[in-house]
Amino acid sequence: MIRWDVDKYNSMDSDVAPNAIGRHSHYNTMVRESTTTLGVTSVALVLTVPVWFTYPAVRPQVLDEWGLTGLDAGIVLAAFQAGYLLVIVPAGMLADRYSERWLVAVGALGTGLASLAFAFGARGFLSGTALRFVAGLFMVGVYVPGMRFVSSWFPTETRGRAFGVYVGAYSTSSSVSFLAASSVAAAVDWRTAIAVTSVGALLAAPLFSPLPTTRRTRVSRLLPSQMAGNDTKARTTLQTTRPASPCCGIGGISSR
Numbered sequence: 001m002i003r004w005d006v007d008k009y010n011s012m013d014s015d016v017a018p019n020a021i022g023r024h025s026h027y028n029t030m031v032r033e034s035t036t037t038l039g040v041t042s043v044a045l046v047l048t049v050p051v052w053f054t055y056p057a058v059r060p061q062v063l064d065e066w067g068l069t070g071l072d073a074g075i076v077l078a079a080f081q082a083g084y085l086l087v088i089v090p091a092g093m094l095a096d097r098y099s100e101r102w103l104v105a106v107g108a109l110g111t112g113l114a115s116l117a118f119a120f121g122a123r124g125f126l127s128g129t130a131l132r133f134v135a136g137l138f139m140v141g142v143y144v145p146g147m148r149f150v151s152s153w154f155p156t157e158t159r160g161r162a163f164g165v166y167v168g169a170y171s172t173s174s175s176v177s178f179l180a181a182s183s184v185a186a187a188v189d190w191r192t193a194i195a196v197t198s199v200g201a202l203l204a205a206p207l208f209s210p211l212p213t214t215r216r217t218r219v220s221r222l223l224p225s226q227m228a229g230n231d232t233k234a235r236t237t238l239q240t241t242r243p244a245s246p247c248c249g250i251g252g253i254s255s256r
Contacts (some may be wrong), residue, residue: 005200034153042169044204048108048142050177050197051115058190079129082211098151101208103152107141112201119194
């Protein structure tokens with residue numbers, strides 16, 4: 001007889017709990033969906049993170065073309081981090097309230113567009129600083145909600161491994177993108193190098209459209225009356241929070 005371990009199957013709905021076969025089938029479905037979610041979110045991170053690191057890779061060429069001082073070039077670099085730090089807490093609050101998959105999609109789209117504008121529209125210190133700042137604002141919408149999105153799909157016993165894959169995708173992308181951007185800038189020019197990485201971020205946004213909406217489940221404490229009698233007959237109350245319909249969100253983002 002299959003015994004239902006609530007911690008192991010913490011993503012299940014209470015309506016499938018009475019049937020052991022249904023529980024097992026539901027668990028397998030959740031494993032497939034969670035693995036797909038981790039893969040898509042990691043790929044989106046790989047495609048978006050290069051926007052962060054291409055400017056440092058091409059900074060010498062930008063400095064020469066714009067006639068910047070070392071301080072000016074450093075400010076343009078810091079503008080991205082400033083935008084990121086400014087909204088990191090609000091991004092976490094939004095991830096608590098709205099669908100992470102849409103937040104990540106919007107973040108990737110905004111990051112790509114701001115970076116593309118930098119590649120073809122920035123003409124000096126002021127415009128370059130402003131566009132890098134905007135790219136940093138949107139970048140936080142990719143990393144923080146993406147981590148929350150991964151967390152919501154994995155139980156505690158496998159969540160660490162999922163985070164390892166996610167953070168590994170970030171580290172891999174950051175190191176490879178620096179080398180790739182330097183090579184493209186040397187072969188063509190720095191604007192082309194930044195434009196190529198910008199397109200990657202734009203491609204990441206639509207990846208989240210087909211993903212299933214998250215289902216969060218938490219286990220409440222057993223009531224005293226439930227603790228009485230045989231443990232095998234004690235029922236654990238599951239409370240599942242389902243996302244509301246898109247019409248209840250703001251700007252088309254589903255609320256929870």
